Amino acid sequence: MPKREDLRRILLIGSGPIVIGQACEFDYSGTQACKALREEGYQVILLNSNPATIMTDPELANRTYIEPITLEVVELIIECERPDALLPTMGGQTALNITVELFQKGILQKYGVELIGAPYEAIHKAEDREAFKQAMQRIGLTTPESRCVRTRDKAMEVLELVGFPAIVRPSFTLGGSGGNIAYNREEFERCVDWALTTSPVGEVLIERSLIGWKEFELEVMRDLKDNVVIVCPIENLDAMGIHTGDSITVAPAMTLTDKEYQRMRDAAIRIIREIGVETGGSNIQFAVKPESGELMVIEMNPRVSRSSALASKATGFPIAKIAAKLAVGYTLDEITNDITQVTKASFEPTIDYVVVKIPRFTFEKFEGADPTLTTQMKSVGEAMALGRTFKEALQKAIRSLEIDRFGLGSLCGLDGKLPSDEGDPELLERVRNALRIPHPDRLWHVADGLRLGIPQEELYAMTHIDPWFLSQVQEIVEFEGQLVQKARHGGWPGKEDGDRAAAGFSGWPDLLWESKQMGFADERLAQLLHCTAGQVREWRANNLDGKGVTYARVDTCAAEFEAHTPYLYSTYGRNCEARPTDRKKVVILGGGPNRIGQGIEFDYCCVHAALALREIGIETIMVNCNPETVSTDYDISDRLYFEPLTEEDVLNIVERENPLGVVVQFGGQTPLKLALPLARAGVPILGTTPDAIDRAEDRKRFSDLIRTLGLKQPQNGTVRAGEEALGVAEEIGFPIMVRPSYVLGGRGMQVIYDQTSLHHYVKTRVLTSSQYPLLIDQYLSDAIEVDVDAIADGTEVVVAGVMEHVEEAGIHSGDSACSLPPYTLKNDVIDRIREQTIALAKELNVVGLMNVQFAVQHGDVYILEVNPRGSRTIPFVSKAIGVPLAKLAMKVMAGHTLTQLGFTCAPDIAHVAVKESVFPFTKFGNVDVLLGPEMRSTGEVMGIDRDFGWAFAKSQAAAGMILPRGGIALMSVKDGDKTATVDIARRLRKLGFRLHATRGTAAFLRQQGVEVETVNKVAEGRPHIVDHIKNREAHLVLNTVGTASSQADSAPIRREALQQGIPYFTTIQGVRAAVTGIEATAKVSLTVQPLQEYHPTQA
């Protein structure tokens, strides 16, 4: 069928900020959808609150709204834009939930907006657990025994039915939030209470546990003619009981017979028809009982998902793009397969390689968080790898994670040990204990278990990992043992000091070739053979008859047709399909898996780099291993290498492609770390030199630099042994900021106020050694932090954006809210900041982007940090000022001058943009939500408006905290903040708020003539402050604390406010901004405006 001509304007809703369970995959799908719809001549109206996305680039949609995704906002946009249709399936659960609300409130009907892709009934049937269960029964499929309940008593009744272990799942939450597995009554009651509070509709599903069943996912596509195809079957290595987002997953499915697979495929097709998803992709999860093949349906997502992004990258079948085309009326047989260019999209990809995805966790950042893996997703990112075999893909995926592991290295010193019966009994018990509870290191414990001779049957009983996967791990472990033995007895000739004469074993070339085919990294081989990775590489280069790495194409068809798209992965095969061109080309290194501190912002920069190079006629080669991203869409660059970002893998690509140079500035810390090793290997690094990068990164050289320029930095010292810390601290004077060297996102960073705490920190928190020194800085109390992004071409420097942080210096810049332009700083201070930025860029001879962090204390400007690379704030600044900074930077690095590019000064803007951070605290019980120097946010949103007040209010709403217009403000502040609280209290009173405060705060306010009611602290008897919050007798919570003990005492206040969804602030600056926001919203009503109107010249 041809495309629909009755539609002209289509509204697309994004997924908002990056949170656990909803990451860049929705930027990938949304971007594809925008492009696909524009290509067909439709006008796209886009709403997304996340500025770090490619989809919110003004050239992607016709009208781009970076506004909070709330009912009020969407209705206003619909009213202004009058779209003909809404495509709700591209923005994850966020878009789907708001669509449901829009429909239920009659807003879509009122404005005549048609839902395309999935009708309301289909969304409801798939999302409502009871309706879904009934639908499955109608088509003869089974779902696990379950009931929905709204009270704990009812839950206890249902428990009788399902038995232990029982799964508790709150309805309508994301990524299994609030879900858990209960093994006893006590746990069950706790889980139910928690789930009831988490569910926005107060409903919880109690379900029979299928722990240990095999878990599979199918990605299904359907068109208006009712053609249905399955894009890819994915098997979870981790069985049921662990959220699929936290599971290691494998494509294609490995352990299903054709009969079992076809039965699942039939079920999937019946499900998509019964649910009624008219067009596009859906994700359906199944469980299979290993002992009998019994099949159960777990759930269905009637939209694109993280798994569909994975399936797209795994097969080369662009699900979101095709789903968008199907939504406007095309059928699968009318759409050409991009990759083969001759066949149609109405087929099922078949793959001749194996894809492994491994999640990335960051439990270390959340003290008190439980690292046990359950039905609630806890990982923050993922890496994917392709290999010709599972073993190769698994080992590539491990080194893609960037967790300093290059393979299945033993966690207890057993490397190279062959599986045997006699293990150290104590060690054996330790490994067994570790294996019983699923956690992120389980794969490595499995390897150690095998090394210790634990039989496969026992490993299976403890982990439920299918024996097929266990055998594969065993083969790797056995191979390692063989390698180590050969090295011991036959002499490994690759080592410089190796005994060449003793090299009695002539099979090394074959063995090394085999090891590379199994996916062993040189780094891992070096660990096993006790030499360096460089020595392994050199030996291979000279002794394998010229055999080396080859690249194969992802072609959707297992080589049956020719692939025209250079989407490549490495393997050790017979023939290389890379076919490099002899054009001028540049390699862009991506950011790898998302983690806290390095996420979508860096992918945004990499994508812009690729687009910029394309504009100036240079071929782009992207290297990355994150399947969620836009950068790993084969459409973005001329050539895509889906590869780990390690020295070995990148050097291989550079050797094959021979580019003009490599770009390391955009992918965050990952490529930056590779700059020096690559430069040493003779690879040209584009832009700012590796030496300049080192001058900014190396503390000693950095201090010299600051001195040379006559600038100021906080006093500091470096400590190479724990005992030295006290002396250095005395010299600098408390409070101090301590952190380990070479960390990302403020890992292990802390503000310390006295000797005792420092002593404790040194003893317990970090390992200090000469290799990993401890850094101590003077902590600037009550200082304003300022972030600056600048661009330079070697001669000229343009300061693109000066952002004033809302929270004080000392709170990680990635966790602070910030305002562009500054909202309190004086012009002379801003001028000094600009001058210093320019001086730094010139001294470092920056070519490309640079980010500087300043602190302003008592009018003095201090430099905290200089990063000669694209920063986390680049997309925010670009959207705020309407200039694509990363693109310009890329062109500068390619030799253009800023003058040539017409960017000689940043535009003055008449509006204000506020960035706010979004945190995963609701996912981790018992974690204190206080902000600190260690970054813990996963994502960001932007609020943009004519003044700071509204911009801030929008940023809060976008982050999920809608500022109250009135009600009760609850306050409990530390002594140092009491004076500042007075003004805030007065302003709140003026806005009509009633004030409640704890004893000390209340007394102080009363002295100042502010009317306030006293509430009990937790220790002062009931009802106390937490009771009030629980009863929702508070609409705004302000809680600041100083000492560690008061932090612990007041943690329940903050936790409960978070739980109840009451806006809370833990800094004076934060609440002050909020009050400004409330004042603004009281004065002027909500307005929305697309980016294209804020920056008319750019569009």
Next chain:
Amino acid sequence: MKKAILALADGTIFEGRALGFEGETSGEVVFNTAMTGYQEILTDPSYKGQMVVMTCSHLGNYGIAHEDFESRRIWAEGFIVREATRYPSNWRAFQSLHDYLVHYRVVGIEGIDTRFLTRHLREVGSQAGVISQLDLNSSRLVEKAQAVPAMAGRDLVSQVTCAVPYTWKEGTGDWPPPTPNGPGSTEAGRDRSFRVIVYDFGVKQNILRRLIDVGCDLTVVPASTSAETIRSMNPDGLVLSNGPGDPQGASYAIPHVQDLIGWRPILGICLGHQILGLSIGLSTYKLKFGHHGANHPVMDLRSQKVEITSQNHNFAVGSPDVPQIRKREAALFQTQWGPFRQTHVSLNDECLEGMEALEVPVLAVQYHPEASPGPHDSAYVFDQFVRMMEKHDA
């Protein structure tokens, strides 16, 4: 690890590891892109004379299961894989792939770059080849490969067909495709069963199981059975089964089929479709590397809907460039039995995938509606056949 060599007639050599029976074997090398179903593929009689290279990387993962045979033994002449699993894992598995190959004395090779081999075959076309675990002299093996007889015109059917007629009772049991009336149920309300004779050109058992599912009473007869014999058995319908090689190699069946067209409803599948094509006056030709896989999109030209089909054929019917097919219209052509219509076309290469007669009860598909391995999208073909018999009877 024991070595093995695969040598192609064009001189390409692959060194790998021995798999299956220790010996030497030869045949035409074809690639199959299905990701599941190696057991069904190995036991499909249509692979007689051929050695199969599987494009997916891991084979043998789920072992061998009693219910998954498509005939009584392995017919493929050799098996070529990237990696064979040592320890299978599945609740139904009773044997490993390796042991199964050994049991039926089938020689295999693993550890070679199967993607390179597949791309090579795609470019140069199907090739004769030899796998040896005994003789590792590659130039000698190339000579042997060059001596392998060509597929065109060879009668492989007589090597796989049954010797005497037999009856068949078993349906798909626990593994049926879904029907409109719910899973597992055959079309409800069918008040009688039809006696059907299956011409065994190398029949896959799932064709028989599916016919049982839709209520047929089956007798399977040898490929050489005469029309008179069939007439004397007085069935309600006839099925021309799948089978190996070139339909012209089985030209002895043509006059009998011609005799039977119009007498009783006929369903042709794969080789049966080709023999029917020859019988009504169309020609057949050899494809460059054939269709072997479980993901082939085929359009039903009548409904314009797409089916994902299981395919396994090296030869095809008719001229490959019928203009109407390109326009995706159901082209008509005249035969002595009145007009025939092309009903199905491959969306990959516009190859003819199905046809029906307008005035006599004849229906044929080039792909495998019985799947096994592969998707169940085309299961309706068997229902159509039953409806044709009902109509003919009425």
